Amino acid sequence: xxxLVESGGGLVQAGGSLRLSCAASGSIPSGNAxxxxxxxxxxxxxxxxxxxxxxxxxxxxxxxxxxxxxxDNAKATVSLQMNSLKPEDTAVYYCRLSxxxxxxxxxxxxxxxxx
Numbered sequence: 001x002x003x004l005v006e007s008g009g010g011l012v013q014a015g016g017s018l019r020l021s022c023a024a025s026g027s028i029p030s031g032n033a034x035x036x037x038x039x040x041x042x043x044x045x046x047x048x049x050x051x052x053x054x055x056x057x058x059x060x061x062x063x064x065x066x067x068x069x070x071x072d073n074a075k076a077t078v079s080l081q082m083n084s085l086k087p088e089d090t091a092v093y094y095c096r097l098s099x100x101x102x103x104x105x106x107x108x109x110x111x112x113x114x115x
């Protein structure tokens with residue numbers, strides 16, 4: 001089993017920054033992809049950014065140029081640097097680790113951006 005624990009959420013004013021971190025533990029499969037998803041009230045969960053074990057990244061259009069995803073394979077962590085935050089970025093942010101036949105989710109961390 002894999003456990004994912006997120007940290008770094010909170011309340012920030014529009015235009016501000018936050019950094020989310022996710023630490024994986026347990027039987028972590030090699031060749032995994034890690035990513036961040038978010039879910040706002042009344043909306044579906046959506047991809048924010050993902051990064052493969054080799055470093056290839058993928059971003060949702062709505063965060064390009066504002067958010068940066070990174071990972072440390074030795075520490076089994078993934079981070080999301082969020083800059084120029086907007087009120088519409090308010091959501092619960094979830095960490096995900098995936099391999100072709102399995103996926104694991106963290107419990108989520110709340111990000112609230114005030115206008």
